[in-house]
Amino acid sequence: MGVTAHGIGLLQSIFQNIMAITLTEAAARHINRYLAKRGQGVGVRLGVKTTGCSGLAYKLEYVDSVETEDLVFEGFGVKVLVDPKSLAYIDGTELDFVREGLNEGFKFNNPRERDRCGCGESFRV
Numbered sequence: 001m002g003v004t005a006h007g008i009g010l011l012q013s014i015f016q017n018i019m020a021i022t023l024t025e026a027a028a029r030h031i032n033r034y035l036a037k038r039g040q041g042v043g044v045r046l047g048v049k050t051t052g053c054s055g056l057a058y059k060l061e062y063v064d065s066v067e068t069e070d071l072v073f074e075g076f077g078v079k080v081l082v083d084p085k086s087l088a089y090i091d092g093t094e095l096d097f098v099r100e101g102l103n104e105g106f107k108f109n110n111p112r113e114r115d116r117c118g119c120g121e122s123f124r125v
Contacts, residue, residue, distance in 0.1 A: 021046060021073040021080045023095040027106065028076030030097040031062075040064055043079030046095065047086035056089060056125070058108050089125050 023031075035041040041062050051057045063081060066072060070081040080095065094109040112125045 021082055021090065021093055021095065023075045023078060023080060024097065025076055027095045027097040028078040030106075031078050034062065038062065042066060043074075043081060044095075045070070045081040045083075046090060046093070047083055048089045058090070060095075060106060 031044055035043075041064050043063060045059075045061050045063045047059050048056045049059050066079070066081060067083075069084060071084060071087060073080045073082065082090065089112060090108075090110055092111045096107040096109060098104065098107045110125075114125055
């Protein structure tokens with residue numbers, strides 16, 4: 001049983017609206033260094049969880065395997081895995097790693113983000 005022309009058209013219409021998840025070279029370097037120290041891993045999983053004053057917060061974790069439902073984006077040799085439910089909130093996001101003074105960490109440049117709470121922990125789309 002093959003994929004019909006209708007099925008291909010449906011898949012194309014779904015995926016043509018996906019912008020993708022990207023990462024900067026700085027983020028890729030940081031992730032690769034951490035995975036090397038860890039001694040295992042295929043990349044990071046980026047998603048959202050319901051929390052905080054604005055409703056959503058980013059979650060980022062190192063992963064050892066790709067799940068069947070994961071959408072896989074890759075940049076600078078690093079895989080970023082996203083579950084389909086989270087993609088609606090983070091599609092188009094660029095993952096960066098920044099140092100500001102004595103602080104360093106991941107920064108999420110999300111074009112869908114409309115509001116962020118005062119403490120910076122949660123956001124709204």
